[in-house]
Amino acid sequence: MKIDIQDLQSVAKLDRKSILRCAEHVLSSAGEPDAELCLVFVNDNHIRKLNWKYRMSDSATDVLAFPMRDARGLSGAILGDVVISIETAKKEARKRKKDFQEELDLYIVHGILHLLGYDDEKPMARKKMREKEREITAELRGSCSSLHSEQTRKKRGR
Numbered sequence: 001m002k003i004d005i006q007d008l009q010s011v012a013k014l015d016r017k018s019i020l021r022c023a024e025h026v027l028s029s030a031g032e033p034d035a036e037l038c039l040v041f042v043n044d045n046h047i048r049k050l051n052w053k054y055r056m057s058d059s060a061t062d063v064l065a066f067p068m069r070d071a072r073g074l075s076g077a078i079l080g081d082v083v084i085s086i087e088t089a090k091k092e093a094r095k096r097k098k099d100f101q102e103e104l105d106l107y108i109v110h111g112i113l114h115l116l117g118y119d120d121e122k123p124m125a126r127k128k129m130r131e132k133e134r135e136i137t138a139e140l141r142g143s144c145s146s147l148h149s150e151q152t153r154k155k156r157g158r
Helices: 016-029 044-055 086-096 100-115 123-156
Strands: 002-007 036-042 063-067 078-085
Touching (some): 002 016, 016 100, 016 123, 036 100, 044 063, 063 100, 078 100, 086 100
Antiparallel strands (some): 063 078
16 A cells, blocks of 8 residues: 655644554555555645635635545546645644544544545435444554553653
8 A cells, every 4th residue: 555645734743653554544444455545734724725626615624535536436546635634633633622643533534435435425425434434443543542652651751
């Protein structure tokens, strides 16, 4: 699997290892070990411009996905691009009293699921997507909790 990370923002320092681990987990969980994608991290202004250009919505959003596969059944290794607003992730993490990386993981999962064909526009499709998000994020928390604890101890000098 090939995951390209483009960091085009200055809102927060990103933990590339955690980002890669999350994306790799989603792809493995989805049975896509040969997939390629790009994760692009931006600020609210940048994602607002993209949202206007591609969705005619003049507002910032958390995640935009640009799939290379489509409903016609096109396949191939390249899934597409996921654009994530780090500014929105930070705001939402504070609002929900969640760890920033946990919120970012959710956005990564959400965006990759869009690339894989999941949709959240209609109620039944949204329910299916949310269930898959919960399943994958629970797996992530389980597999990464000891790693996050170890990293926190190292930061605190313990």
